Amino acid sequence: xxxxxxxxxxxxxxxxxxxxxxxxxxxxxxxxxxxxxxxxxxxxxxxxxxxxxxxxxxxxxxxxxxxxxxxxxxxxxxxxxxxxxxxxxxxxxxxxxxxxxxxxxxxxxxxxxxxxxxxxxxxxxxxxxxxxxxxxxxxxxxxxxxxxxxxxxxxxxxxxxxxxxxxxxxxxxxxxxxxxxxxxxxxxxxxxxxxxxxxxxxxxxxxxxxxxxxxxxxxxxxxxxxxxxxxxxxxxxxxxxxxxxxxxxxxxxxxxxxxxxxxxxxxxxxxxxxxxxxxxxxxxxxxxxxxxxxxxxxxxxxxxxxxxxxxxxxxxxxxxxxxx
Amino acid sequence: xxxxxxxxxxxxxxxxxxxxxxxxxxxxxxxxxxxxxxxxxxxxxxxxxxxxxxxxxxxxxxxxxxxxxxxxxxxxxxxxxxxxxxxxxxxxxxxxxxxxxxxxxxxxxxxxxxxxxxxxxxxx
Numbered sequence: 001x002x003x004x005x006x007x008x009x010x011x012x013x014x015x016x017x018x019x020x021x022x023x024x025x026x027x028x029x030x031x032x033x034x035x036x037x038x039x040x041x042x043x044x045x046x047x048x049x050x051x052x053x054x055x056x057x058x059x060x061x062x063x064x065x066x067x068x069x070x071x072x073x074x075x076x077x078x079x080x081x082x083x084x085x086x087x088x089x090x091x092x093x094x095x096x097x098x099x100x101x102x103x104x105x106x107x108x109x110x111x112x113x114x115x116x117x118x119x120x121x122x123x124x125x126x127x128x129x130x131x132x133x134x135x136x137x138x139x140x141x142x143x144x145x146x147x148x149x150x151x152x153x154x155x156x157x158x159x160x161x162x163x164x165x166x167x168x169x170x171x172x173x174x175x176x177x178x179x180x181x182x183x184x185x186x187x188x189x190x191x192x193x194x195x196x197x198x199x200x201x202x203x204x205x206x207x208x209x210x211x212x213x214x215x216x217x218x219x220x221x222x223x224x225x226x227x228x229x230x231x232x233x234x235x236x237x238x239x240x241x242x243x244x245x246x247x248x249x250x251x252x253x254x255x256x257x258x259x260x261x262x263x264x265x266x267x268x269x270x271x272x273x274x275x276x277x278x279x280x281x282x283x284x285x286x287x288x289x290x291x292x293x294x295x296x297x298x299x300x301x302x303x304x305x306x307x308x309x310x311x312x313x314x315x316x317x318x319x320x321x322x323x324x
Numbered sequence: 325x326x327x328x329x330x331x332x333x334x335x336x337x338x339x340x341x342x343x344x345x346x347x348x349x350x351x352x353x354x355x356x357x358x359x360x361x362x363x364x365x366x367x368x369x370x371x372x373x374x375x376x377x378x379x380x381x382x383x384x385x386x387x388x389x390x391x392x393x394x395x396x397x398x399x400x401x402x403x404x405x406x407x408x409x410x411x412x413x414x415x416x417x418x419x420x421x422x423x424x425x426x427x428x429x430x431x432x433x434x435x436x437x438x439x440x441x442x443x444x445x446x447x448x
Contacts, residue, residue, distance in 0.1 A: 197363065198364065200364060201343050201360055201364075201392075204362075222422035225392075226392075226422065226426055229362065229392075229394050230395055233362070233363045233394060233396070236363060237363065274431050275431075276431045279399065282395045282430040285429070286426060286429055289429045
């Protein structure tokens with residue numbers, strides 16, 4: 001298909017079942033972009049980046065690569081990365097990206113947040129510049145229902161042989177299974193606190209102790225407490241003035257859930273880069289950059305935010321690169 | 325590099341609530357923060373400090389004992405910095421690395437409103 005007529009964001013899933021199909025589909029896409037002098041940004045695993053380097057030869061120097069394990073460890077950080085890419089090439093009429101946020105090793109919680117991310121891309125870029133994002137999906141290792149959801153979140157579905165409009169495409173809304181499934185109730189031992197405006201300081205102390213006793217490393221405690229505090233502050237200011245926090249350990253994670261009676265309908269709220277000059281909200285953005293995963297569900301019954309942080313971990317690379 | 329020697333508490337407490345005390349320091353001229361800043365006191369601190377800082381030149385903030393500062397607290401300090409400027413600056417001493425990381429993540433590190441004092445170890 002010619003790209004000469006591309007006038008808006010195009011979100012395409014590339015289904016591949018082996019490395020040959022992956023390379024065939026992605027290299028053709030990259031070369032077509034380079035031939036047209038379009039900026040190309042590839043966010044992939046380190047292994048696939050090396051494979052693409054080998055397949056592209058000298059042309060690889062014209063492509064920008066980033067490691068999805070760093071950029072997209074928390075999938076809520078991926079849309080801002082694409083926004084930066086688009087903004088950095090203001091003079092380009094068309095841009096191309098390849099991003100593979102979903103791989104077989106994702107935990108169930110990461111997977112559903114990646115699926116929400118894929119759906120939100122349609123909302124985030126609906127009104128913006130024309131660019132083409134290709135999202136490879138490994139059909140040999142991903143469950144059938146993950147591929148089925150990819151067909152709902154991508155307007156086009158291609159293989160190394162064909163490109164088709166997806167008849168299942170459902171644009172950017174999130175009210176469908178699996179994107180809006182309620183959270184599973186934790187089975188682990190929990191510490192629970194109610195909080196309001198006057199007990200934020202006590203909440204921080206309780207969360208610190210609860211996370212520390214569940215093994216969270218000293219280097220991440222302050223980040224975790226800061227993230228929890230911002231989300232709890234949102235409950236106090238926007239979510240009915242009070243909330244309930246629960247902390248538990250799940251596999252190698254410490255999770256803190258904040259629940260309140262507020263309701264907001266802005267699924268991009270946590271991934272909109274704050275304006276330095278404005279008094280715009282920053283709490284959820286911060287939480288996404290301090291934690292390894294943030295899950296948000298908001299509806300008429302209230303808002304639930306779950307902050308996940310790995311017990312044996314260091315501040316994310318994505319945060320460190322922001323420092324420079 | 326050694327921290328600057330701040331003068332002992334002079335009895336000139338300029339702000340106090342149940343989680344934060346702010347005292348004047350004389351050498352260097354400025355303020356020492358002990359405790360926590362969050363939603364409950366950031367607004368009050370912002371108003372109190374603007375009043376206190378009238379007449380001072382560059383203002384050194386001893387933040388070594390500021391054990392917590394949320395986004396609203398950083399915004400409050402930024403508001404103070406903007407109110408005293410542009411010819412005067414807030415010079416930050418001993419800001420905890422995790423608070424500095426928050427400032428950077430939320431996109432307020434590029435402004436000239438506050439500076440990390442040159443005599444401080446984690447100066448930028």
